Amino acid sequence: MSNHSAETPGGTLDRETLKSFFAVSGEPGSFTLNRGHERVPNNWYRRPSTSQHTIPEVFVDLGANNAAYPGIVRIGGNTGKTDSFTGVDTGDLTGGVFNGASLLEGNNGACFLYQASLAAMPSAAAPALGALGSVLGWALNQLGPDMDKLGCPQLATFDNTLFNQFPGAQYQTGTSSLKN
Numbered sequence: 001m002s003n004h005s006a007e008t009p010g011g012t013l014d015r016e017t018l019k020s021f022f023a024v025s026g027e028p029g030s031f032t033l034n035r036g037h038e039r040v041p042n043n044w045y046r047r048p049s050t051s052q053h054t055i056p057e058v059f060v061d062l063g064a065n066n067a068a069y070p071g072i073v074r075i076g077g078n079t080g081k082t083d084s085f086t087g088v089d090t091g092d093l094t095g096g097v098f099n100g101a102s103l104l105e106g107n108n109g110a111c112f113l114y115q116a117s118l119a120a121m122p123s124a125a126a127p128a129l130g131a132l133g134s135v136l137g138w139a140l141n142q143l144g145p146d147m148d149k150l151g152c153p154q155l156a157t158f159d160n161t162l163f164n165q166f167p168g169a170q171y172q173t174g175t176s177s178l179k180n
Helices: 015-021 055-068 108-120 131-148
Strands: 076-078 085-087 170-173 176-179
Touching: 055 108
Parallel strands: none
Antiparallel strands: 076 085, 170 176
């Protein structure tokens, strides 16, 4: 959401820009939400295509956000009611390879998300996947070489059943269904 203008090619995000995106007016302590007036701010410029946000940069940002606001990065879901977030123990999920503390060390967060997404996704070779299989295949081709360079601890197990408590843990469409 940063403004990548000629004056600030690296991007800057100030309060007024953020308020514009979310149609908020006023000052801290007396903000007003103006539904339906969300917009891209005047004189706002996206990141140049020659300087795309990379996956390692995303994980640096996630780490910085979690350091500034501890606990903001969590794994789990709502159990079907408002304010019912329930966390999933990363150690239980990964057979002890990763835990909440180790995810913030080095490349472990990126390694976990990459390997967990592979473990949680059905096989890309399954014919019923159609476009999803194509997208997953593309992602593996794009990310695989970079992820191999990270020297990730390898997941031997990934317990998807821990997500069964969350109503949104199943995806169904038409005649096929995918379950975590």
